[in-house]
Amino acid sequence: MTHYTKGEQTRARVIREARELIIANGFKGTSISQIIDHTGVKKGALYFHFANKDELGYSILQDARDEFFGFLERSLAGDSPLQKVHSFLSAILDQQKNQHFVGGCLFGNTALEMSDSNERFGALILSVFTGWIDRLAGLLEEARQGGELDRGTNPLLLAKTMVAAIEGGIMMARLSKNRSDLEDCISQLRLLLH
């Protein structure tokens, strides 16, 4: 069992609660004073844990990255590599349904808002997409070698397209509040897994 100090607990709570604000209003659209109001943290305590807004933003992205890769691994249920990819597709759809398609994907949102202007944020977000694509591509390659997937499939191209279509589908479903936008993309992607 891990014991956290009060300071560590505060830091973790600020990261999670500030993330909600940033998902709702974007990074640039969220001010330090809004974060203080929303979390109830004292200004001195905030600056003790995070030197500035960029440091807080980076910590939020790191935390979200760790959470996402945990989610990804837990989602990969099934007896075969292809079954694991199908399970992941179900899990991501459920996750977006559970949040009623509000908020979208923090990485996609922040990528579009910040990637031209903040290289450090951009590099971290890119590592999320790269790691995600590589994990799926590895499973697709296993599936291909095991005869579950057509021999002519290019695992990396397919994994990249899956991640791109999921990110685009999340964006469209968030816009339309219509679950079928992401569902349709995922149904189409499943058709490629044979």
Place this chain on the structure above:
Amino acid sequence: MTHYTKGEQTRARVIREARELIIANGFKGTSISQIIDHTGVKKGALYFHFANKDELGYSILQDARDEFFGFLERSLAGDSPLQKVHSFLSAILDQQKNQHFVGGCLFGNTALEMSDSNERFGALILSVFTGWIDRLAGLLEEARQGGELDRGTNPLLLAKTMVAAIEGGIMMARLSKNRSDLEDCISQLRLLLH
């Protein structure tokens, strides 16, 4: 030949030049005073044409929508419906290459930044995605009926997934500055057009 008054020319110029700022910094990250500095327009003239920042933002989206649908129609070159879809895929890749994958897609960016917080922006952006999907779905349906595309293809699902993967691919290429991210998605989408 259409004649524009000086006022109309100013309005059109402000719309185009303010768009560059919004693509670089986001809507919330762009202030009225930055727009005045960047365009050199007088404050009184700006407020004569646009009641407030939201009105300017909406006009920018309308202008970008009209430009995009013009681009889409011009891109649909070829003798068959499927050939037109292939030409469109080439055109969108060329367009992103020409802007060196910087800036991405204004609609995608603004959708992710604003769609939970500004319903009017969200509705306009949604109409862009819907119109784009419908146009491609119509061509895919023609291709299906003409025997160019597998009879089992669902044109709407495929068109939606194409648009989602293009938007996601543009986002990833913007992040990585690596053209192959969008190229790979487009190559994979082409494999579905048979």
